[in-house]
Amino acid sequence: MSADSPTLDAASAQGRPGWAEAAAPFVVATSAALRRVFAVFRPAAWILLAGAVVLWIAGQVLGWWELTIAAVVLAALLALCALFLIGRTAYDVSLDLGRTRVVVGERAVGAMTLRNPSRRAILASRVVLPVGGGRGEFEVSRLAPDAEIEEVFTIPTTKRTVLAVGPVSVVRGDPLGLFERVHRRDDPVDLFVHPRTVAFDGQSLGFLRDLEGMSARDLSPDDVSFHALREYQPGDDLRHVHWRSTARTGTMMVRQFEETRRSHFVIALSCATKEYRDDDEFELAVSIAGSLGVRAVRDSRQVEVHTQARRIPGDTAKRLLDGLAAIEPTRPAQGGVLELAGIAGTSMPLASIAMLVTGSQVDAATLRAACARLPFGARTLAVVADTTATPSLRRVGDADVVTVGQLQQLPAALRRVLS
The missing domain is CATH 3.40.50 (Rossmann fold)
Structure with a gap:
């Protein structure tokens, strides 16, 4: 290779990742953090944020201080509402359904227990319990350290289905509904809503071959339910020859059986x-x-x-x-x-x-x-x-x-x- 020939970078020559590969974990972590931040924004918050930006730009371009003040007021309102998200919501949640199987028309009764395991009080929050396609909401007041509260609920059933109850979501938000932070707790529980059935007496509707079964009308050359005797035919199993009848009649006689079956x-x-x-x-x-x-x-x-x-x-x-x-x-x-x-x-x-x-x-x-x-x-x-x-x-x-x-x-x- 001549002196004028380009040389390879040492890191590239050794197969080390470039800057793009090295920055990939940082990009992924940043994207996840941004998604968590944007997830707390409700549609109304996006509208107010867009309105504040538009008013600020219009106030600067047109020189109208009224528009600038309106933009500042909207931004301050957003900041004040965002303060309601500060605080811990680390409840210990347990969901208990008294019965996980009910019949259509019955009510399923359950209880949800929230406990504060931390050393700090948890501010008032809202708890959402999804039930199938719907959901129930509970307003939980301030919970002191190591205190717990129990919420009892009923689930009406109007049709046969399998309902997923949970997971419980703890929601922190502001009074205006601009921001909302959701923490999911516990695992969902399946509630089976069985069809209605009617009881009636058992009937002998069918049988399958079995040693403990019931006799049927079908005759068989080999079974355990004795039926009658008949003359020997070529191919019959000699183990089924009835020797006493054979000696008495002078003709070889074999046993014939009824099939036994179980339903x-x-x-x-x-x-x-x-x-x-x-x-x-x-x-x-x-x-x-x-x-x-x-x-x-x-x-x-x-x-x-x-x-x-x-x-x-x-x-x-x-x-x-x-x-x-x-x-x-x-x-x-x-x-x-x-x-x-x-x-x-x-x-x-x-x-x-x-x-x-x-x-x-x-x-x-x-x-x-x-x-x-x-x-x-x-x-x-x-x-x-x-x-x-x-x-x-x-x-x-x-x-x-x-x-x-x-x-x-x-x-x-x-x-x-x-x-």
Whole structure:
């Protein structure tokens, strides 16, 4: 390399970061600090700040001292209101919901405790408690050191849903609402608003093979429930030969058994909006599915609930109702009752009973085709939610179809099916 050739900087030659890389952490920290400062400004504060700047410039350009004085007054007002943000709001916050699971229409009662752990008093502040899409506000007076205050609140429930309660936000602001500083405390708590359900007597609606099950009408060459004797046929297991009858009749006789089964439920709840007349009808269908599932769980049966969008576990009544509390009507693109029946049929092929719950806007042909897609060999029952109809029972293909107009009509309708 000649003497006139440019030489590389030592730092660059060694691969050290330049000034831009070194300044990056400072820029990030400065940006975060500015965001925190600007976050306390309310829209009214921005308007007053812009007005003060405009009046100041206009007063200097036009030489009108009145405009300059007005700008100074606005700036002083902003400074005085900003003083209300000074002070600590380091509350220890605890949020306690007496019940995290309620039924639609019930009130959830909770308590919020604020404690001042510092050695200085905390000035009056405002506490905001978000509840779903809304929020509750509490005015908290000055709190002395090591003192605490408890605020009791109630949450009315008008629809089935899952509400996020919290996180609690402590708000410090000025009387004019120009500035607001928010500190979030505690973690949110989920409040499950379960659908209404109705209780009814357990029924033997379906069975699955099991040693402790109940006998069915299907005959089997190998099980534990003895049914009858028949003549030996090639291929029969010699362990099942009944030697006493064979010696008495002179013909080889083998035992024949009845299959034993335990109830294994699959409930297919259609959430397609096009299949329901209105929201009330959809809520009725959800309540029907919940009532059937809870009854089956209490009868120690294996339960699964399927919708177009998700599978709801049914190992306990609590988890089943929690899952039903969160479901929403699905878009038309996710398919209707036909697609749902196909999902249930392929995911649970050994189900002993399949229940299909849908709305009144499904015609008989579609309902027949949907029932045909349910698990083969399972007892099939379709329940149609129709808020304008009276209870009825009809046969569609191989399935019993029950129409229910109110949730209280479900027990009587099921008794008609099983009678």
